[in-house]
Amino acid sequence: MALPEVSVLLVEDDPVFRKLVADFLLSRGAIITEACDGLDGIDKFRQADFDVILADLSMPNLGGLDMLKQMLKIRPGTPSIVISGNNVMADVVEALRIGANDYLVKPVSDLLAIELAIHQCMKQQMSAPLATDLDRLSHQELEANLAQLVQDPFVGGQIQSQLFPADAVQLLGNVRFAYTLFKPQEVSSYYIDTALIGSRYAMIYMAHFNPEDSRSAFASVLLRSFINQKLKSFRSGTSDMITEPYNLLCYLNGRLVKSGLDLTADMIYLVLDLEHRTVAVAQAGQGLRCYVRNQEGLMPLTMHDALQLGILGWGKPSCQSRNLESAESMCIVSHNANLKQQLLNDHFIGLTEDPRAPSGGFIQLSLSE
Numbered sequence: 001m002a003l004p005e006v007s008v009l010l011v012e013d014d015p016v017f018r019k020l021v022a023d024f025l026l027s028r029g030a031i032i033t034e035a036c037d038g039l040d041g042i043d044k045f046r047q048a049d050f051d052v053i054l055a056d057l058s059m060p061n062l063g064g065l066d067m068l069k070q071m072l073k074i075r076p077g078t079p080s081i082v083i084s085g086n087n088v089m090a091d092v093v094e095a096l097r098i099g100a101n102d103y104l105v106k107p108v109s110d111l112l113a114i115e116l117a118i119h120q121c122m123k124q125q126m127s128a129p130l131a132t133d134l135d136r137l138s139h140q141e142l143e144a145n146l147a148q149l150v151q152d153p154f155v156g157g158q159i160q161s162q163l164f165p166a167d168a169v170q171l172l173g174n175v176r177f178a179y180t181l182f183k184p185q186e187v188s189s190y191y192i193d194t195a196l197i198g199s200r201y202a203m204i205y206m207a208h209f210n211p212e213d214s215r216s217a218f219a220s221v222l223l224r225s226f227i228n229q230k231l232k233s234f235r236s237g238t239s240d241m242i243t244e245p246y247n248l249l250c251y252l253n254g255r256l257v258k259s260g261l262d263l264t265a266d267m268i269y270l271v272l273d274l275e276h277r278t279v280a281v282a283q284a285g286q287g288l289r290c291y292v293r294n295q296e297g298l299m300p301l302t303m304h305d306a307l308q309l310g311i312l313g314w315g316k317p318s319c320q321s322r323n324l325e326s327a328e329s330m331c332i333v334s335h336n337a338n339l340k341q342q343l344l345n346d347h348f349i350g351l352t353e354d355p356r357a358p359s360g361g362f363i364q365l366s367l368s369e
Contacts, residue, residue, distance in 0.1 A: 003118060004029040007048070011041035011055040011067065012083070021054070024111045030118075038062025045071050052118050053080040057091045065091050065098075072099050079121035083108065090162030093221060096228040097195070099235065156217030157186035161351060163220055165194055168350030174368045175202045175274070178348040180339075181361030187213070188351075190334060191220040192363050193227070197234060197271070201243050204365045205269040206332045208287045210308070212359070215261050223265075226255050245269045245282030249309065249317040253284070256310035264308035268332045272365060277324045282317040284309045291340075292322070293329040293364065298340055324367070334360030 008030050012018035015036075022032045033048065035041040037059045045053070053071065057064035068080055082095045082103045092103045101121045104113060161183075170177045177194040189212035194204045207223060209216040230248065233239035241247050248269055256265060266285030272278075281290050281301060285308035291298040306318040324330065333339055336358060343362045 002029045003115060005031060006118065006122070007031045007033070007051045008118070009033050009035065009041065009044055009050040009053045009055075011035040011038065011053065011059070011064065013037050013056060013059040021108075021111065021114060025114070028115055038064060038067035041067050042070055045074065049075070050078060052121050053078055054114070054118070055080065055082055057082050057084045057095065063091075065095055068095060068100060069098055081114075081117050081121060090159060093163060093224050093228065096225060097231060099232060101232075154186055156214050157183075157188075160187060160191075160217040160220050163224055164192060164351045166350075168348045170194065171368075172196055172202075175272075176366045176368060177202075177204065177363070178346075178366075179361060179363040180342065180347060180349050181351050182357040182359055183351060183353050184355045184357055184359050187217045188220075189213075189216045189359055190361060191216070191223060192361065193224060194363070194365070195231065197231065197242055200275050201271055201273060202365060203242070203269070203271045204330070204332065204363050205267060206288055206334070206361075206363055207265045207267040207309075208285070208334060208360075210264050210266075210287075215263050219256075219259075219261055219263060219265065222255070222259055222261075223252065226252060243271050243273075243280075245271055245280050246317055246319050249282045249284050253309045253311070253314045257312055257314070259310075261310075264310040267309055270330055270332065270365065272324060272330065272367075274367070277367070278321060279324050279330055280319070280321045281330075282319050284314075284317045287335060289333050289335065290320075291331040291333060293331050293343075293366075294325070294327060297344065298331065298333075329364050329366035331362055331364045333362040336360050 008025055010018060010022055010032055013036055018034055022034055025032050033044050035044045039062045055064045064082055080100045082092060082100050083106060084092045084103060085106045102117045104117060168178060179192050181190055181192055189209050191207045196202050209219050230239060230242040234242045241251060266287030268283045268288045268290050270279060270281045283303045284306050290301040292301060301320050303318040303320055307314050331343060333343060339360060339362050
């Protein structure tokens, strides 16, 4: 297995590591173009087409994440691999979300891992069915590199906090995401996420992990990574699962069962079709509630009982669909009477660390007219 005539743009600010990797890849037959930081990487990227981008995430002038965002606007289909230290794992997850194919964690003890990752990128471009294999690879990498999150609540809490939406209220086009989540301990047993899916869909979800311990940090990273894979598959045109709440929860259940974390999760996953204003919702477990919000208050969405995710022999999620009328919003809320009143008062404050508050929160998706 070699890399004959594979053109690689290597973006790395550490000259020693950059030369080490460049010499290795040259010995394997690759054609290497080196860049010393993100700005240099953008400049070299504009000058030529590359088979693969190999980039460090932590660089001066322009970081790897911002660099990749610009590159993917210039030529969206170019495969990319990011290299990171564990302390910026949130950036790794975001890089996977915007389209990176794989990641490696420093220190890279075996340079053959880089060659293997490049081969995986090339195969992914040529063959859509390999998506399942890449899902497994992502899972294995996460297990190998993030096991420390289970043992170290402080590190786990820091990394998990970076995964939550940065702003309490986000307005993307005519879509408005807003949330509040109380975190009384280092690690939150609740996880919230939002995203636009192409130009047609928007999604929100909330998960509650049981038992409520440090494993929730690992589970948050794992959950978002699996959803990122399906988001990438949608963008590449190979799968619509990210827009199908029923199928997505079935997929996530299988992943949690195989994770070895020995935990379960209540979860509600909601997708809004912006073109037709239709909402599809799937629910696992009974620890969360979905509501339609209008001028009269909160109306619970009727959902049948369903088992939590992560249970061997799990059945199927509870599902519901409806139209989103004018002036209506969709909300997911954890079980706490006070939270519903805060939601109605538009008390959106994002992630809040408060040892006196019970854990939990709410998230809202709405459209501006």
